[in-house]
Amino acid sequence: MKANNQNELFRQMASQYVEQAGETLRREKEQLDREQPHILTPRMDETVLGHSSPPRQNRRSLWATLAACILLALLMPGIVLWLDLNQGGMTGSPSQAASSDTAAAPAEYAVIPLSFTLPDNFRVEEVEQDREKSIYYLDDTMKDPVVMTLEYGSAPDTAGLVSISTRGGDLWGMTYADYSIVLFEKDGVIHTITCQNDINTLVDIGRAAFAV
Amino acid sequence: MRPVLFGIVFASGEEREKFEHIYTQYKNLLLHKTYEILRDYTLAEDAASEAFLRIYKNLHKVDDTDSNRSIAFYVTIAKNAALTLRGTEHKKQTEEYEDDIADTRDMELEVLSGISSHAIYRLVDALSEELRSVFLLKFAYDMPHRAIGEALGISENNVTVRLHRAKKKLAQMLAKEGYVCESK
Numbered sequence: 001m002k003a004n005n006q007n008e009l010f011r012q013m014a015s016q017y018v019e020q021a022g023e024t025l026r027r028e029k030e031q032l033d034r035e036q037p038h039i040l041t042p043r044m045d046e047t048v049l050g051h052s053s054p055p056r057q058n059r060r061s062l063w064a065t066l067a068a069c070i071l072l073a074l075l076m077p078g079i080v081l082w083l084d085l086n087q088g089g090m091t092g093s094p095s096q097a098a099s100s101d102t103a104a105a106p107a108e109y110a111v112i113p114l115s116f117t118l119p120d121n122f123r124v125e126e127v128e129q130d131r132e133k134s135i136y137y138l139d140d141t142m143k144d145p146v147v148m149t150l151e152y153g154s155a156p157d158t159a160g161l162v163s164i165s166t167r168g169g170d171l172w173g174m175t176y177a178d179y180s181i182v183l184f185e186k187d188g189v190i191h192t193i194t195c196q197n198d199i200n201t202l203v204d205i206g207r208a209a210f211a212v
Numbered sequence: 213m214r215p216v217l218f219g220i221v222f223a224s225g226e227e228r229e230k231f232e233h234i235y236t237q238y239k240n241l242l243l244h245k246t247y248e249i250l251r252d253y254t255l256a257e258d259a260a261s262e263a264f265l266r267i268y269k270n271l272h273k274v275d276d277t278d279s280n281r282s283i284a285f286y287v288t289i290a291k292n293a294a295l296t297l298r299g300t301e302h303k304k305q306t307e308e309y310e311d312d313i314a315d316t317r318d319m320e321l322e323v324l325s326g327i328s329s330h331a332i333y334r335l336v337d338a339l340s341e342e343l344r345s346v347f348l349l350k351f352a353y354d355m356p357h358r359a360i361g362e363a364l365g366i367s368e369n370n371v372t373v374r375l376h377r378a379k380k381k382l383a384q385m386l387a388k389e390g391y392v393c394e395s396k
């Protein structure tokens with residue numbers, strides 16, 4: 001609840017900020033357009049718009065698209081029949097319709113629960129669901145706040161990370177300029193843990209996960 | 213054959229027109245903003261080009277191409293593209309908030325009094341560009357962490373770390389300026 005209030009406040013602040021910043025930038029743009037209306041940027045235009053199709057090509061593209069559509073329409077009954085035969089007559093069946101509906105519906109994700117006890121100096125400050133990932137914001141009494149992301153999977157992407165020896169499980173980690181990271185897989189869940197400073201903070205959590 | 217740009221096939225001509233409008237209208241502004249950071253015209257063009265690619269990839273987030281909200285979005289992306297190119301941290305003069313503030317882990321963000329819009333602008337603006345951009349894309353544009361990472365050219369893990377820092381720092385600033393109280 002506390003986290004929700006905080007996020008709502010941040011949402012309001014961010015929305016107000018972009019409105020105000022946007023207004024300031026709009027005025028800045030108008031001034032720039034008045035003062036330097038004809039800045040030539042051939043290199044950037046080429047990079048960004050260089051592949052633009054001229055109108056004649058667009059018209060040609062339109063005809064090509066139209067022809068492709070007509071061809072597809074002519075072939076479609078045959079394709080449907082072929083699929084029907086090959087899929088045992090599933091086409092258009094109620095079960096398939098239901099499965100299509102399910103696929104189209106936006107997926108709802110539940111928070112992935114923690115499967116181990118955190119070291120004593122940590123407590124869960126906030127949990128957030130970002131699509132398929134559960135993000136645990138951990139508060140650390142040692143003042144090195146940690147973010148742990150949980151995601152279902154069995155093959156963590158360990159590229160660029162080094163193996164860290166521990167009892168009971170495999171940890172991988174690395175310290176970058178901005179942050180440290182440790183990740184491991186446990187019970188079909190990939191745990192990605194990051195903090196600002198000391199990688200040992202993260203290793204402690206990894207070890208706790210595999211403690212008997 | 214549909215129109216192509218950056219090797220990307222546009223879903224529709226309408227989408228392409230929308231993007232070209234953004235490009236022609238805001239090219240100068242984005243170049244100006246990237247130049248402010250890079251101080252090199254060639255690099256500024258590269259950063260602006262990269263920014264337009266990222267804007268294109270997030271075109272679905274842009275409803276009204278000329279709204280204040282959208283303009284702020286373009287510039288946020290452009291500044292980050294420039295910072296990525298520069299490869300160094302762009303620090304604003306806000307580091308006074310870094311070290312000298314008490315731990316806020318038990319702070320309840322309960323606003324004591326209405327924060328003026330001027331104060332909101334000042335507080336959010338006081339965040340470094342790296343933190344502010346992640347904060348805005350998350351809270352103003354409601355983007356998932358993965359999309360934020362793609363838009364800013366950073367890893368998803370880095371998004372999470374920066375977002376956490378931004379929230380902490382803002383909470384600290386709000387507390388320091390007396391806008392929130394510690395309820396405990």
